[in-house]
Amino acid sequence: MPINTIINFVPQQEAWVIERMGRFHKILEPGLNWLIPCIDEIKYVKSLKEKPVDIQPQGAVTLDNVQLQLDGVLYLQIFDPYKASYGVYDAEFAISQLAQTTMRCEVGKMxxxxxxxxxxxxxxxIVLAINEAAKPWGIQCLRYEIKNMTMPSKIQEAMQMQVEAERKKRAMILQSEGQREAAINTAQGQKQSRILNSEANEAEQINLAxxxxxxxxLDAESRAKAINLITAAISENNGEKAATLVLGERYIEAFGHLAQKSTTMIVPASASEPASVLAQALSIYGTISSKKS
Structure with a gap:
């Protein structure tokens, strides 16, 4: 605690609470200040900086009856040195106790x-509860952080087994989804392949048809042209004689190829005489010509 030296220098971010003859007199601001010796007394020195306060481990029971040990750190700042000096006897102790009880209460709800x-x-x-309670004390809680959270070893083992089971479940789900996607892709590929094959076969059949x-x-056109040419040739001079000769040649040539096509042949009785064969061919042509006339 500083001593009244008449001329006093207050450091930055500090507030000195002065009592005159045992009664609150004023709060000294940072810088140069004058005090009357033996009358003015420096009663309290408050730091206006943010200050961390360790919260000791505290037991708490959850809603499903699990015992936990929790500790934390609390960050405080004095915004009213007068209330911080005269509003509570030990502000840090009171706030730490309030933080512990609030923490037990909140954990018991979950x-x-x-x-x-x-x-x-x-x-x-916890911050809201402390700020509501510590407002008359001139202290503000800026934030609170839970540092450690411990539980019985059996609960830890059970939670570890639960985590492993959850990971296995996720792995199996991912594997099954992958197999499903692979099956879908394979089926879609086969479907597209069959569709393309059917379209190709259809196009091939259409092209063949x-x-x-x-x-x-084209064959009909060529035959028609040939018939027209033959008709024109026959209508000319000596065309019938030429047709007769050609017909006879074709008739004889047909008999020459009979044995090459099959082992069984039915041959007219007069096929051994070329003259009779030629006469028969000419007779057929003559019959056709007479019918045409």
Missing amino acids: LLDEVFRERERVNVA RGAAKAVE
């Missing part, structure tokens, strides 16, 4: 899993 997930909510609740139709059409 399940064990929620305590791990909602640590931020617990911190905020078109080719066959075109071939028949």
Whole structure:
């Protein structure tokens, strides 16, 4: 505690509470200050800086009856030196006790899993409770952080088994989803392949049909042209004689190829005499010509 030296220098971010004859007189600001010796007394010195306060480990029981040990750190700052001096006897002790009781109360409202997930909510609740209670003391709680959280060894083993089971579950789900996606992709590929094959076969059949139709059409046209040429040739002078000669040659040539096509032949009785064969061919042509006339 500083001593009144008449001329006093107050450091920055400090507030000196002065009592005159045992009664509050004023608060000295940083810098040069004058005091009357033996009358003015420096009663309290308050730091206006933010100050961390360790919260000792405290037992708490969760909503599902699990015993936890929690500790933390609290950050305080004095905003009213007068209230901090005369509003409470030991501000840090009072606030640390309030933080412990609030922490037990908030943990008792949650399940064990929620305590791990909602640590931020617990911190905020403790800060709000401390600020509400410490407002008459001239102290503000800036933030609170839970440092350590311990539990019985059996609970830790159970939680570890739960985590491993959850990871195995996720792995199996991911594996099954991968197999499903692979099966879907394979089925879609086979579907597209069959569709393309069917379209290719359809196009091939259409092209073959078109080719066959075109071939028949060309063959018919060539036959028609040949018939027209033969008709024109026959209508000319000596055309019938030429046709007779050609017909006879074709008739004889046909008999020459009979044995090459099959082992069984039916041959007219007069086929051994070329003259009779030629006469028969000419007779056929003559019959056709007479019918045409």
